[in-house]
Amino acid sequence: MPQLAIDSTCLAQYDKLDRPTRERLAAVTRKFRELSLRALLAHPDLRIQALPAGQDPRIRTFRISDSWTGVMLAPESGETFLLVHLLPRESAEEWASDQRHDVNTVMGTLERRDATALEERSVAPGARPEADPALFSGVSDEALRQLGVDSEIIRFCRTLSTRDELADWGPAVPQDQYEVLIHLAEGMPVDQVMNEVVLPRRAAAGGRTVPPDDYDAAIRNTRHRVRLVKDDEEVDDVLGREFDAWRVFLHPTQRSLAYRPAFSGPAMVSGGPGTGKTVVALHRVKYLAENLPLGGKVLLTTFTNALVESIRRDLALLVGEELRADVDVITADKLALDVVRAQHPDVSMRRDADARGLFANVVGKQGLLWSADFVFQEYRHVVMAQGITTVEGYLDPDARRGRSTPLTVDQRREVWNAIATARAWLRRTKQLPTVELHAEAARILDERAERPYSNVVVDEGQDLHPAQWRTLRAAVSPGRNDMFIAGDNRQRIYDNTVSFKQLGIRIVGRSYPLRVNYRTTTEILTWADQIMRGQSVHELGTSAPEAPGSTRSLLRGNPPVLCGAADPAGELAALERQLRGWLADGVAPGDICVTTRTRKVLTEVVGFLRSRGLPVARFNPQHHTVDDSAGTVRVTTMHGVKGLEFRAIAVFGATAGALPLMEHVTGPELDENQHRSDLAAQRSLLYVACTRARESLYVSWHGEPSPFLPVG
Numbered sequence: 010m011p012q013l014a015i016d017s018t019c020l021a022q023y024d025k026l027d028r029p030t031r032e033r034l035a036a037v038t039r040k041f042r043e044l045s046l047r048a049l050l051a052h053p054d055l056r057i058q059a060l061p062a063g064q065d066p067r068i069r070t071f072r073i074s075d076s077w078t079g080v081m082l083a084p085e086s087g088e089t090f091l092l093v094h095l096l097p098r099e100s101a102e103e104w105a106s107d108q109r110h111d112v113n114t115v116m117g118t119l120e121r122r123d124a125t126a127l128e129e130r131s132v133a134p135g136a137r138p139e140a141d142p143a144l145f146s147g148v149s150d151e152a153l154r155q156l157g158v159d160s161e162i163i164r165f166c167r168t169l170s171t172r173d174e175l176a177d178w179g180p181a182v183p184q185d186q187y188e189v190l191i192h193l194a195e196g197m198p199v200d201q202v203m204n205e206v207v208l209p210r211r212a213a214a215g216g217r218t219v220p221p222d223d224y225d226a227a228i229r230n231t232r233h234r235v236r237l238v239k240d241d242e243e244v245d246d247v248l249g250r251e252f253d254a255w256r257v258f259l260h261p262t263q264r265s266l267a268y269r270p271a272f273s274g275p276a277m278v279s280g281g282p283g284t285g286k287t288v289v290a291l292h293r294v295k296y297l298a299e300n301l302p303l304g305g306k307v308l309l310t311t312f313t314n315a316l317v318e319s320i321r322r323d324l325a326l327l328v329g330e331e332l333r334a335d336v337d338v339i340t341a342d343k344l345a346l347d348v349v350r351a352q353h354p355d356v357s358m359r360r361d362a363d364a365r366g367l368f369a370n371v372v373g374k375q376g377l378l379w380s381a382d383f384v385f386q387e388y389r390h391v392v393m394a395q396g397i398t399t400v401e402g403y404l405d406p407d408a409r410r411g412r413s414t415p416l417t418v419d420q421r422r423e424v425w426n427a428i429a430t431a432r433a434w435l436r437r438t439k440q441l442p443t444v445e446l447h448a449e450a451a452r453i454l455d456e457r458a459e460r461p462y463s464n465v466v467v468d469e470g471q472d473l474h475p476a477q478w479r480t481l482r483a484a485v486s487p488g489r490n491d492m493f494i495a496g497d498n499r500q501r502i503y504d505n506t507v508s509f510k511q512l513g514i515r516i517v518g519r520s521y522p523l524r525v526n527y528r529t530t531t532e533i534l535t536w537a538d539q540i541m542r543g544q545s546v547h548e549l550g551t552s553a554p555e556a557p558g559s560t561r562s563l564l565r566g567n568p569p570v571l572c573g574a575a576d577p578a579g580e581l582a583a584l585e586r587q588l589r590g591w592l593a594d595g596v597a598p599g600d601i602c603v604t605t606r607t608r609k610v611l612t613e614v615v616g617f618l619r620s621r622g623l624p625v626a627r628f629n630p631q632h633h634t635v636d637d638s639a640g641t642v643r644v645t646t647m648h649g650v651k652g653l654e655f656r657a658i659a660v661f662g663a664t665a666g667a668l669p670l671m672e673h674v675t676g677p678e679l680d681e682n683q684h685r686s687d688l689a690a691q692r693s694l695l696y697v698a699c700t701r702a703r704e705s706l707y708v709s710w711h712g713e714p715s716p717f718l719p720v721g
């Protein structure tokens with residue numbers, strides 16, 4: 010039976026077809042599924058043509074309409090046709106003639122290269138630069154071959170001297186080999202590239218090498234770029250969802266994690282911004298929901314209400330209504346509130362910061378030497394972080410590990426008394442700060458024989474407080490597939506640090522990095538990475554340094570635009586120019602987001618832009634859905650863009666006095682370690698804001714730029 014497959018390259022093109030052309034394409038693709046190769050080639054309507062002699066005999070072009078041509082790969086062996094590209098008629102044949110499709114025998118995948126461009130490069134005089142050492146001088150031909158790099162690409166590699174040069178050639182190089190090369194160029198050791206790039210692909214090929222003429226097998230193995238379709242509905246579903254490609258085309262590592270039948274305990278997916286951690290979490294939920302035991306339930310949780318909205322909407326694209334009925338998508342705070350309210354209906358939740366005033370009262374009344382801030386921090390970062398319930402627990406020499414201000418035993422008793430007084434008062438009011446609510450929720454859940462969930466999937470895990478983790482841990486029985494955690498400590502923007510080990514979340518041996526950024530262009534990502542340069546980042550939930558290897562994007566675009574103004578008015582005027590520029594370039598207002606460090610500046614920016622007649626809306630992710638201001642430019646705080654993405658991002662007010670914002674940084678006199686940690690969180694905030702951009706990033710300041718900015 011003939012089989013049709015669609016290459017992901019077609020998605021962006023399909024968007025450009027009008028409805029009659031789409032219908033015509035649907036009729037053609039139907040014939041691909043129904044007719045044998047021989048019958049297809051002879052079909053009078055399709056005008057299937059081979060390329061001129063000497064070019065890839067498997068490639069054919071066919072007519073879709075007067076102005077559109079399809080390009081397909083029709084291997085002589087087997088019965089799988091691959092729809093490779095959709096192109097305007099005048100450019101189709103030339104494009105098709107330049108390309109060659111080959112089976113990567115090591116990885117078992119089908120790859121495409123721009124054979125003409127590569128050929129010209131390797132025969133061009135002076136192709137090998139004078140200025141060796143070449144980019145891959147440290148990697149032998151044999152090692153490259155083992156990683157699936159073929160002879161032609163090895164020759165090509167030997168002509169490269171810089172990473173930028175490699176990136177420029179990216180579109181011409183066979184896709185899987187390109188991923189091998191970018192990691193090698195970053196300095197990743199050969200065996201790590203083997204483990205992270207080659208083996209996941211080979212695993213998808215059933216662990217076998219694939220003969221060079223087995224195109225059928227290669228097409229089936231290349232699920233990260235190629236999708237087999239069986240009916241019109243599937244064709245439309247794949248082609249018509251350019252921006253939802255993540256539903257269909259998973260990176261081999263993403264797929265192997267999301268659809269692994271079993272992890273023997275909690276598993277963690279880490280990886281830089283835009284590497285598809287949320288995507289993996291969503292697919293994992295799909296897998297778990299499809300395999301639930303009778304009466305089972307999955308919890309999918311993330312940090313804020315806005316992110317809940319966003320992943321709920323995405324989950325609906327991936328998982329049908331029936332299955333979604335078994336998935337709760339809520340914040341950890343909502344879970345805790347529900348659990349506690351089931352026993353104490355009159356309890357309400359207040360922000361942790363709102364409890365500060367109460368601590369000030371208690372400290373004043375008890376005439377303590379320490380500031381209310383100090384005692385509040387002991388409460389949040391020691392007592393609640395470690396789940397300490399008795400004075401003995403607080404007096405334990407290990408309790409304050411990581412705090413840099415020493416306290417004698419007597420001093421600890423005094424601090425404990427203040428904390429205990431404040432806690433008793435909080436409990437009487439029934440208005441519990443989130444950490445307190447979680448402590449109660451975890452206690453209630455731990456007493457139950459039956460836990461509410463079969464599996465817990467956590468996104469944006471880096472910002473949860475240990476008390477929140479305790480609730481999540483208690484919501485599922487320890488064991489197979491219990492917890493699946495996605496997070497990135499580089500993006501930690503709140504003041505929480507966590508030890509999974511202490512929380513009974515044992516991920517050792519089950520932590521997996523993602524490396525390919527699908528969101529941001531190489532130019533933006535490379536620039537933004539400099540914000541974090543030299544910062545030691547620990548793996549989420551551990552004190553171990555992050556594993557070597559960095560995140561790379563396969564996308565190209567323009568570098569960020571940096572703008573330093575003399576004064577606030579100049580900065581606002583420059584922002585207006587930038588926004589007008591984007592709108593004039595056809596970027597939809599809803600695809601643009603302006604972020605500010607504080608709410609005050611946000612209000613000023615909204616007021617100014619409105620007064621200039623620009624369509625802007627204040628976007629409060631805590632209260633609004635992500636979609637509700639599609640016709641306006643959104644303006645929000647840097648905290649508000651966490652986990653989201655936009656075509657164009659303007660980071661406004663990256664001024665020395667605002668980043669870091671010292672009023673949100675613990676003074677070194679209170680606690681040196683906390684001071685450093687708070688500063689690191691502010692640096693991450695800038696990093697998070699900048700890495701939300703898909704195509705364009707604009708960063709501005711007035712006066713002195715933030716010391717975190719890589720400028721100058």
Ligand SMILES: Nc1ncnc2c1ncn2[C@@H]1O[C@H](COP(=O)(O)OP(=O)(O)OP(=O)(O)O)[C@@H](O)[C@H]1O
Pocket residue numbers: 252254255258259260263280281282283284285286287288289497500526527528651652653654700
């Ligand atoms: N396999 C894929 N194919 C196509 N697009 C993908 C794929 N994986 C992720 N994406 C896209 O890349 C973007 C980033 O993905 P996602 O939000 O899951 O990354 P993340 O690692 O959770 O990001 P962050 O940590 O920065 O919030 C999204 O637009 C997503 O749709």
